[in-house]
Amino acid sequence: MTLTSDVPVRNSAGGTELQLTVAETIALTPTVRHVRLVDPAGRTLPSFTPGSHIVVTCGTGPGGRPRRNSYSLTGPAFEPDHYAISVRLEESGRGGSQWVHDLQVGDRVxxxxxxxxxxxxxxxxxxxLxxxxxxxxxxxxHVRAAVQWGRSFEVHYAFRDGDGAHLDELHDLCGPRLYIYTAREVFRKRMGQALLEQPIxxxxxxxxxxxxxxxxxxxxGRAGWPDARVHYEHFRVGDLDPGEPFTAHLTRRVIDVTVDSGVSLLDALESRGVAVPNLCRQGVCGECRLPVMSGGIDHRDLYLSAAEKEAGDCVMPCVSRANGPRLELDL
Structure with a gap:
């Protein structure tokens, strides 16, 4: 698992990669591991906006392709001396979380x-929040930034009993502005009140x-919140129906790609040597968005807005499919 390069390189998806070293791993809960990554030469890492994530290359997946997962950064944002991520072990996932949980101090990532x-x-x-x-x-x-800049905030955190990550840190940062819940109905009731109590x-x-x-x-929405004041991130989509087979016609290459039932459009394109930038492969990040020339689309992603889906001129090939026998892509 040891890599040799200490300088930024270009990855196959077209982005810049840093080769970082695992400085510390901590089990926060029975299922969540915290990993602190540093520059091997001790250099300061690029600053980031609160709420940012990094894409970690977690070994290789099926077919020897790099397996890349996105993980939110939990540490300081301005000129950080480390990047920190906390990863829940997903037994039914694609193996990325297990790879992170197996990391040892000194490994390169x-x-x-x-x-x-x-x-x-x-x-x-x-x-x-x-x-x-x-x-x-x-x-x-977000909490770190709000505390640093003196912004008004409150946090509502729901989790299974005994599986709340970063609780001590949150208590220290938030004080009485932290509300924690281990019962779903208590959380839903309190959030119903909270949505109605907030200042304009x-x-x-x-x-x-x-x-x-x-x-x-x-x-x-029912409580009157404008869409512009509601922001969210999903984890990922769940298991998807395998769907019907269809043909993807690539208009620039003038080739047809068969997409079998249970095979994603993204996988089918890659199997024909068509490179498509991608990250999550779960319909969340939007990285693999492709333009559609014609054909119905069975949108299954969590990224596109309702208006974008209605327009029918783009598709997230990692999860979405044709809603018919043929889909023409501007590829």
Whole structure:
């Protein structure tokens, strides 16, 4: 697992990679491991916006392809001396979380530079931060920034009893502004109240399982929250129906690619040597977005807006499929 390069390199997805070293690993809960990564030469790492994530190359997956997972940064954001991630072990996942849990001090890890799609709104009057389970990781970086800059905030954190990560740190940072829940109905009742009690100008931030995020988005809408003040990150999509086989026609290459039932469009394209930038392969990050020329789309992602899905001019090939026998792509 040891790599040799100490300088940034270009990865196959077109981004910049840092070769970092594992400085520390800590078991936060029975299922969550915290990993601290540093530059092997002791250099300061690039700063990032709270809510950012890094893409970690977690060994290789099926077919020998690099397995890349996105993990939220939990540590200090300005000129950090380390990057810190906390990863829940997913027994039914693609193996990336197990790879992280197996890391040892001194191992080298290829890491992309930070990316942000979940940043705090600096003009917000108040920040209502909500986390479910391991969704606390980007929320923790929001909390650090709010404390550092004296911003108004509160945190609502729901988790299974005995499996709350970063609790001590959150108590120290938040004090009475932290609300924790281990009972689902108590959490739902309190959030119903919280959505109605916030001052005008509050922004809502959520990270957690799809069910939690979708439920709160719906309830916020009913409570009159403008869409512009509601921000969220999903974990990933669940198991998907294998779907019907279809043909993807690549208009620039003038070739047809058969996509069998149970095979993703992304996998089918890669099997034909068509490189598509991708990260999560779960319909969450938006990295693999492709333009569609014609054909119906069975949208299964969590990235595109309702309006974008209605337009029918793009597809997330990692999870979405044709809603018919043929899909024409601008590739």
């Amino acid at each position: 290829p890491v992309g530079t930070p990316r942000s799609a979940f940043a705090p709104i600096l003009t917000a009057r108040h920040h209502l 909500v986390a479910g389970g391991i969704g606390i990781t980007p929320i923790l970086s 100008g509050t922004h809502l931030y959520m990270c957690g399982p799809t069910g939690l995020v979708d439920d709160l988005c719906e309830r916020a």
